Amino acid sequence: MDSVALSTFASPVILFFVLGLLAAFARSDLSIPEAIAKGMSLYLMAAIGLKGGVAVAKSGVNAEIGTALLLGLVTSFALPFAVYAALRAFARLDQINAGAVAAHYGSVSVVTFVTANEMLGGGGLPVAGYMVAVLAVMETPAILSGLLLARRGSVDTGQRPGEMLREVFLNASVVLLLGSFAIGFIAGPQRYKDVQPLFESGFKGVLCLFLLDMGLIAARRLMATRALNWRLVALAVLFPLVNGMVGLIAGHLVGLDGGTLAAFAVLCASASYIAVPAAMRLALPQADPGIYLSMSLSVTFPFNILINIGLIAAATRMLG
Amino acid sequence: MDSVALSTFASPVILFFVLGLLAAFARSDLSIPEAIAKGMSLYLMAAIGLKGGVAVAKSGVNAEIGTALLLGLVTSFALPFAVYAALRAFARLDQINAGAVAAHYGSVSVVTFVTANEMLGGGGLPVAGYMVAVLAVMETPAILSGLLLARRGSVDTGQRPGEMLREVFLNASVVLLLGSFAIGFIAGPQRYKDVQPLFESGFKGVLCLFLLDMGLIAARRLMATRALNWRLVALAVLFPLVNGMVGLIAGHLVGLDGGTLAAFAVLCASASYIAVPAAMRLALPQADPGIYLSMSLSVTFPFNILINIGLIAAATRMLG
Amino acid sequence: MDSVALSTFASPVILFFVLGLLAAFARSDLSIPEAIAKGMSLYLMAAIGLKGGVAVAKSGVNAEIGTALLLGLVTSFALPFAVYAALRAFARLDQINAGAVAAHYGSVSVVTFVTANEMLGGGGLPVAGYMVAVLAVMETPAILSGLLLARRGSVDTGQRPGEMLREVFLNASVVLLLGSFAIGFIAGPQRYKDVQPLFESGFKGVLCLFLLDMGLIAARRLMATRALNWRLVALAVLFPLVNGMVGLIAGHLVGLDGGTLAAFAVLCASASYIAVPAAMRLALPQADPGIYLSMSLSVTFPFNILINIGLIAAATRMLG
Amino acid sequence: MIETVIRKRIEILADGPLVRRVTAAIDAAGITGWTVLPVTAGSGRDGRWHEERVTGADKALVLTIASADKAAALAEALAPVLTSHGLLLTMWDIEVIRGERF
């Protein structure tokens, strides 16, 4: 294994996540107030958005960015189809639940991306700033394909389409990520200096505390769920592995490399547990949150953080 | 236009405010938990209080401070009379609502002051530390004049006068501003060093996130209000222009100059949307919060942040 | 008096505590949202845990640590017996309330420790990193002795013993303190650098705001309480004095010295107002929270912060 | 003695993302207002949840006061969503002062 993978378990960021998992499994009453957790997630998104925008202001806009954005859009839209097929065939999930779960795996997890960013950067694989924009555009196309799959080709949600589209394209994390990306880009490196202490020096520490909370939430949900069976758990490990490799190959083919390639693979490997569940509550209320949240949050998320980011980093090094 | 005004729209602080406005107008569901917003406003007040107190500990107490405090007291008490007359004559507001709105314009907005402080300091117009104390003393006299106007010369509020006075003189922001000002003054530059990283390095970043929230709140209120008409909107733009000029002239006459003069003008131009509304709920419940909050928060506040601070900076430079 | 004691009242940390006390006594409506206060207390615990663990990773594990941990365990278990006797004899408290109060004085206050750490370190008496672990092990043994005393030798709590033990040994602060201590120890000084800006630079500033809140809470509770009489107040001042001296002598005998000895004495002098009250609600619901919270939080805590830490520092210097 | 009138109080527990739809139904039923209360944890047939606004797994309680007619109309309007989206609706009689508002 690779130095990134090796040093993973001695990094405070990962250790706090493990502490959260262990504390919840031991049924400790440790918990972080909801408002604080929400505040930290807003902070993390604003910070990576800004940082990405400033990086692009420095490096300039180029064709590679367009390619990556397009690839992101296509992948997010396409991945759910394969995921859906596996869920139907192997886990024998009904159409609605399979569609809902598929949407989660096509979309992305912001925290997985942020953690990968830190670990890759620290391991000599720096990630291009524009990947924040790729992250943002990959959040929502999967929702559309998930709905198409769940509803036999119709995305009619019984609600005003405007509400659904707003929910999808103006959801909080997309707006905040793209908004602070734009702010970083407009302000540029010089003016960014003023706000750098908060958004850059504090970043890793906040990530520690946020992952502590994510560990608590993931483990508590896992213990409370009645919806998982071994087939679903197996798929929740397989999806990030396979999707990560798909991302690695697709990214390599269009010319991404190094940390940027690895980050793209991580995006493909990650599953949403914020934006997509909220959309599913509205559009597919019959789907069981016990299934999709437990898979994405309690199995795939820890697997990505603890193991898969390291694997992807190793595979990237082999490629380049 | 002036460099301060020019660089305004590329500063992250302002851009986050604009992001909040745009996100709310686009009906995004982006929002910052109330407890976080409250926490940030307490942080901002403690930070400017401390900084001001330390600055005065360095520069020493002098007659100028006494003059500025007195001028602040008088202006805050006097401005509502002119504002009231305009509201009655031009917007044909009834006496009670006119009195309530007038109280807001005599009082001040802490966030407008903080933002001006950053923009003026960054634009070569540093503000004297004691202006924090002026800010604090200007918060409440306007409440008395507003009540006098609304109640035809009587401030009887149907409540125990003790409660009203406590509300006015011991309200949270006055206590925190003056308290941390005193702490900064007692501790002095040397002992301030220990807490400087939190209160100074993080300051601009927190201001960004706080203004993001203010943008969301201001725009959402504007869209939901049914209480504004064009006359009220026009006055909500006119008041900061005129009051700012009044402040500039009055401050100039008593000998203020540079950033300190500009900051005083900004205080006159700004309108309260925290302390005064709370006092009005108690003392003038018949007044419509839809009017006074929409005017001060949704029109005057953005106008000051985006345009008027720049204008005042330019005018100050012309004076000096 | 000693320089530590002298400079106490000019330190921002202490001044914010005094501001909180004064604001509450003046009935200002200043208050810090509960979620923010909880978030700050989690931050403070994670930060001292990390720092302690990193320090031990640097200094290495040695026999002194084992001695100190053992002494901590024994003292926390033993102190309640003396406290109980005094409460019964002098304040004529009934058995249940005396047992509940005794548990508080055997246990420790995290914030008192943190404040002492800062003040001692700043006054030339640095505290060994492993004292964080001592703090954590001293939180809970006193609960057992308190229950033994309150229930005439039986700790049967009418609840499943598992629940009680979990409450005691896996309570949030023990888990977070020991967990982040372990993380600091595993990560070591090098990897700690990444998270240092958040956890170290911001520390004193956060402590200021947290003590502001503690001042508000302590004074408000004091004003609202009907449960205290002069005998209880006298004991709430006497306990920290006597327990501090007991800690100083015991620590001196086993070979602790300097800041480490002083910190141990402060732990003995301090009384819990977080972990123990929660345990008492479950196990001794008949005990009156008005008594134990008012004594530990509203009398002993301010007395320790404002006076006793300084006295202990002075006594430590005389010893060594 | 102060005069009171009898009205219906309706409380609806809904997932966070659905609250907007519930309040829109209240507005559409011609009811004068509503108030939202936070909830922090719960348990039902779908298992437990705990204040996880981070994962969107939050709920809220919408409370509204209306005349019996309007309350019935609201219940009727919400009925399909109640079943499909697992909302919880409870309703009872209360006395209000200044009842002409409702």
Place this chain on the structure above:
Amino acid sequence: MIETVIRKRIEILADGPLVRRVTAAIDAAGITGWTVLPVTAGSGRDGRWHEERVTGADKALVLTIASADKAAALAEALAPVLTSHGLLLTMWDIEVIRGERF
């Protein structure tokens, strides 16, 4: 079977700055206690509001349990404020255990 008695439950929705006055009225009516619940959003004749503690535009729900007599006295005492300050008061019968407290 456990014994229950009938009492009144009163809930009053008030602006944040007014909560202190409502609880003072409850204390003055000789009622043994009260409890405050947070609310996060609402809509009424004056338009919508949303958890804006920053602008002081927050509300809270004060809940108190009392005998019918004391409840009536409280309603009477609050009546003027109800109208002038736009409070919302609802009241209904409930069963309580250990009713002698109230």
Place this chain on the structure above:
Amino acid sequence: MIETVIRKRIEILADGPLVRRVTAAIDAAGITGWTVLPVTAGSGRDGRWHEERVTGADKALVLTIASADKAAALAEALAPVLTSHGLLLTMWDIEVIRGERF
């Protein structure tokens, strides 16, 4: 017209550390679910308290809907804790839609 059935609504105010015990009793009574609401302040015979989660002095309101039988069983089961731990329990009749769940 939509069909409603009558059920009991029970609300229990409990200290934070005790909430787990209350919900366990609800589960044990065979009731399908419960919901927890936050509370921020209160006053009773033991004096006042104000959102002090820091000192563990917090409370919560547990709400559950059940048939009259199960409600009575729950009240019976909680009765000893009610007295010893100072819980506050109120109960009243409500109409629910899709009542077969409860």
